Amino acid sequence: MSQKKVFVVLLAVSSVSLLLHRGGHLIWTMKVFRLDCPSLQVHPSPKPKHTSIAFLKTHKTASSTVQNLLFRFAERHNLTVALPYQSCDHQFCYPRPFSARFVHPHTVPPRIITNHMRFNLSELRRVMPNDTLYVTILREPASMFESLFSYYNQYCQAFRHVPNGSLEAFLADPWRYYRPDEKDSMYARNTLTFDLGGDKDHAPSDGDYVSSFIAGIERVFSLVMIAEHFDESLVLLRRLLSWDLEDVLYVKLNMRTSGSKQNLSNELPAQIRDWNALDSRLYDHFNASLWRQLDALGPECVAREVELLRAARDRVVRGCFGGQLPQLRPATQIKNKELRPWQPSSKVDIVGYDLPPNASRPEAGAGRGPTTSASS
Numbered sequence: 182m183s184q185k186k187v188f189v190v191l192l193a194v195s196s197v198s199l200l201l202h203r204g205g206h207l208i209w210t211m212k213v214f215r216l217d218c219p220s221l222q223v224h225p226s227p228k229p230k231h232t233s234i235a236f237l238k239t240h241k242t243a244s245s246t247v248q249n250l251l252f253r254f255a256e257r258h259n260l261t262v263a264l265p266y267q268s269c270d271h272q273f274c275y276p277r278p279f280s281a282r283f284v285h286p287h288t289v290p291p292r293i294i295t296n297h298m299r300f301n302l303s304e305l306r307r308v309m310p311n312d313t314l315y316v317t318i319l320r321e322p323a324s325m326f327e328s329l330f331s332y333y334n335q336y337c338q339a340f341r342h343v344p345n346g347s348l349e350a351f352l353a354d355p356w357r358y359y360r361p362d363e364k365d366s367m368y369a370r371n372t373l374t375f376d377l378g379g380d381k382d383h384a385p386s387d388g389d390y391v392s393s394f395i396a397g398i399e400r401v402f403s404l405v406m407i408a409e410h411f412d413e414s415l416v417l418l419r420r421l422l423s424w425d426l427e428d429v430l431y432v433k434l435n436m437r438t439s440g441s442k443q444n445l446s447n448e449l450p451a452q453i454r455d456w457n458a459l460d461s462r463l464y465d466h467f468n469a470s471l472w473r474q475l476d477a478l479g480p481e482c483v484a485r486e487v488e489l490l491r492a493a494r495d496r497v498v499r500g501c502f503g504g505q506l507p508q509l510r511p512a513t514q515i516k517n518k519e520l521r522p523w524q525p526s527s528k529v530d531i532v533g534y535d536l537p538p539n540a541s542r543p544e545a546g547a548g549r550g551p552t553t554s555a556s557s
């Protein structure tokens with residue numbers, strides 16, 4: 182064989198082995214470049230990863246899934262996460278507005294804060310670094326309210342008094358059951374507005390209030406994710422934070438079984454949106470702004486990144502679960518008690534995952550991490 186041929190064969194062999202070695206990353210990068218998506222360059226990140234993040238964990242919005250992703254990032258990068266004082270429970274003394282005093286001194290100074298709280302910017306600024314980026318997540322009010330109604334059925338006074346726990350009965354005459362100052366009333370009306378520090382009982386007809394509330398959120402939050410477009414939101418989150426693809430892989434947490442959910446037919450969604458009019462305005466506004474940002478990136482590039490993110494997630498998850506995609510299990514069937522998701526009542530089933538006894542630790546370190554569900 183001539184020297185030239187030997188060189189060509191060696192080149193081909195080393196290219197193939199490099200491809201196999203770099204696997205996902207290289208293939209990923211090539212696919213993205215083929216689409217000419219320079220703004221979606223992945224690995225290594227052009228800028229250092231951003232590590233100071235305040236994630237406002239809103240209720241029943243897929244926020245536990247985001248929180249878990251942040252916990253795993255913090256673990257891998259040795260970052261301190263602010264945790265509440267025991268007396269605050271796992272939420273930062275929610276529903277009281279957040280105070281720096283609620284943060285456990287062992288977790289100060291933090292880089293990341295992500296447990297449930299009622300938003301209070303001035304107090305957050307006292308504990309978080311100056312370069313903190315603020316992120317939150319919203320969910321479409323009808324499905325969110327259905328989830329809240331089922332989850333807090335035994336806790337929230339407004340829901341407990343409804344005959345047969347009927348959502349229809351509540352919506353037919355909400356003022357019959359709802360008292361603005363009663364315990365846990367924040368789960369029964371405009372929960373997103375409340376979590377974001379707003380007045381859940383403000384008259385929705387006051388357009389100035391709603392507009393200035395939304396403008397305030399826009400000034401502070403660099404990204405408002407949308408649960409219905411979770412993966413697309415992660416595309417934006419990853420760019421905002423200059424993170425790698427591995428940093429935004431996840432498994433869904435805190436899901437109810439389909440038997441615990443109610444199909445919203447006929448006029449229910451409109452009634453829910455009406456009752457939660459402030460949240461509906463918020464959601465519509467930030468859903469539209471999410472899509473404007475995605476459009477600016479280029480729908481093809483976003484779709485491509487979402488596709489690659491899902492493929493990478495499946496690969497890592499299969500790595501955790503012995504080559505299979507994990508089965509969702511009711512808590513009672515999960516052998517490892519530490520992995521059992523919290524159950525709000527006997528009427529609601531929250532499902533989770535069991536790790537196989539010989540679970541391996543996969544490349545992105547996502548083995549045990551993503552399976553633990555914390556409603557915190």
Ligand SMILES: Nc1ncnc2c1ncn2[C@@H]1O[C@H](COP(=O)(O)OS(=O)(=O)O)[C@@H](OP(=O)(O)O)[C@H]1O
Nearest residue numbers: 240241242243244245246328411433434435436437
């Ligand atoms: N990735 C992703 N995309 C879309 N939806 C998701 C995702 N992960 C979790 N979920 C759904 O989010 C609901 C749980 O929300 P939270 O984790 O915020 O609840 S909690 O307030 O912390 O208890 C819960 O909704 P319901 O099942 O309707 O109750 C989950 O199924």
